[in-house]
Amino acid sequence: MEKSDKKIHIIGAGLSGLVAAIVLERFGYHPIIIERDNHIGGRLQTKKVKGYQVDVGFQVLLEAYPKLQEYAKLDQLQLKSFEPGASIYLNSKWEVLGDFTRSPKLIFRTLSSSIGSIRDKLKIFKLSQSLKKKSIEEIFNSPDLKTIDYLKDYGFSEAIIDSFFIPFFGGIFLEDELKTSSRMFEFIYKMFSEGKVSIPKNGIATLPKHLAGQFKNTEIWLNTTVKEVKSDKILLENDKAIHSDYTIIATEANNLVSNLKNQKTSWHCCDNLYFITPEIKIDSNFIGLLPQKDALINNIVFIEEKKAKKEGQYLLSVTVVKKHDFNQEELIKKIRKELKSYVGIQELEFLTHFYIPKALPILQPVENDIMPSETLLKDGIFLAGDQMLNASVNAAMLSGERAAMGIIELEKLNH
Template sequence: MNKQDYKIHIIGAGISGLIAATVLEKHGYSPVLIEASERVGGRVKTDIINGYQLDHGFQVLLTAYPAAQKYLDYNALELQNFLPGASIFKNGKQEVIGDPLRDASLLFSTLFANIGTVADKLKILKLNTSLKKKSIDEIFSDEAQTTFSYLTDLGFSSEIINDFFTPFFSGIFLENKLETSSRMFEFVYKMFGEGNAALPKGGIEEIPKQLLHQLKNTVIKYNTSVSSISDSKILLADGQEIESDFIIIATEASNLIQNLKNQAIEWQSCDTLYFETENRTIKKPLIGLIPVKDAIINNIFYHTSLKTAINAGKELLSVTVVDNQGLTGKALIDQVQAELNELCGITSSTFIKHYSIPKSLPKLNDLHYEISPSETRLKETVYLAGDLQLNGSLNAAMIAGEKAALGVLENLQGIFK
């Protein structure tokens, strides 16, 4: 039997599924990707609306991600870099803090910002240095605690935790109590320190588009929903049955396989709202943080502070809401606009689009960086991919896709011996 004759199906054409297909192709196989929607990308998508690029949720690529460096062509993505800092809206003023060792323009604003104490700023420099020396393996093998207790143990003041760490990392972890594992905090913090936060010029969906265009021998079935999976059969929602030699599930598996029904993943949710404004209150490409206790807004960002492939001519503002406090629809939009006015001085904004994203990030307790190919094996011929195998990140999605494909290849090598 030739390599091309093996029927290898990948369920889900998100980042993890695309990487699995990439690895299988490199080893001479021709997989089939089955995707429920009309295009690849999973949670990594961009829409063009009213002449603006709207990502599905505020997402960034951390260029230091090892797996991203391995699989992506950064030059072709035309990455636009954020400045390594944040603009914090506090007491009617903007306070800019950042890493002056990486961008000298942030030195004076950071030194004189009314955010945290001098001791806090020295502790941040010390944390930067220590995490540069700490390997990723060491980070993920250390005992885990909550990010909040980790920062408290390091001696950071409640002020710097409330004004900077909580709004900044809540926007990444999508929970506002910093209950996420310290492993994830250290990993993300290290990645921020060793590279840039960036967006492709054409929006975040340029990442899965690039991975798609690199595939040459993969068949993709769009608008095809899978209802269940057994060892060698895929049952589609329309009743069609597909015979398969190997199956990689690159999406949540609990609703596809009988004995996983009680292992459903919990998810962090968020809302992202886009507005058009006449001007930018944050002039530089910095994330704006809102450290006000009962505010609904977590962070804001002007996408037009970076170069974009498409621009309708005014300014594009995204607002991330981690906890919508039960507000939906027009009530949520009105509250966000009221807070933009009151807290950020954004007096005029035209609503464009609201993305309610119930499954933004998998809510995982035991976080890992790596997984062995054999550990991705669920059944004799069924393998699991997706970031929910490791941790909620683009890097983890890539690693999990790679390892699931390598698991299939290990099985096939046994056949070919």
């Protein structure tokens, strides 16, 4: 049988599934991606709301991710980069804490800010330099602590932990207690130190569209729900059975495979709200942090909308990671109040609100890599997805690659 005649199905058109298809194509196979939604991209979605382009959950791309560099042509994504640092609302004003080794113009603003002590800032510099020298493999073989304990052990003051690390990495990990593994902290910190932090001009969905644009021999079936996966066939929701020589499940597998019924993934959730305002209060090249313990807002980002309906308007993204019991109306009221009192924005037009119940998988322990053979669940069925390794774009892409290589290696053994 020719490689192109092998029936290989990939369930899920997120980053894992898309990269798996790219790898399979490179080895001569013609896979089929089955996606239950009407779009590709999984958790990376961009929508149009009243003429404005908004991501479903504010997300950035860390350009230093190895697999992002390998599978995406970054120059084609039209990336807008943020300054290496953050603007933090502290002592009734906005102050900057930045990596001046990568952006020398930030040195005075960083050293003169009241965010932490000079000792804290020297420790941040020391940590950044040490992680640049530490390999990703070494990071994931390091002692596995809670990030909060790691920071305390490193000698950071409570002030810098509260004003910078908790809001900054809380927005990345989507939890405000920094219980996330210190391995994940070191990995993300290393990526921040080694490359730019960016968002695509046309939204985060640009990345999955870019990956799918590389396909030459891959079919994508949208609006198609899978009910069950067996070793040699796939049962669709309409009870249609499809023969499958190999299947990669690049989504949650517990409801699709009989022996995984009790192995559910837990998730971090978040709220993402968008407003329109003419009042830009911080440089749009910075991510703004609100470290106040009574503030519900974690971070804000001003995004200039040149194609907006009104000139001089900015799209304002607000992310909430703290748990709360507000309904949408109460949440909007609370956010408006905080934007007025902390950020000084008087004029706000509410645009939209996304509650994202499955924003990031909660993983313990976290891993960096997996052998292709380890992605094999049982005869003919392989698993992929960032929940297998760590909650990152890099892990999603890597797991898809490994699952595809699992099929390729098995085919070589059979021939």
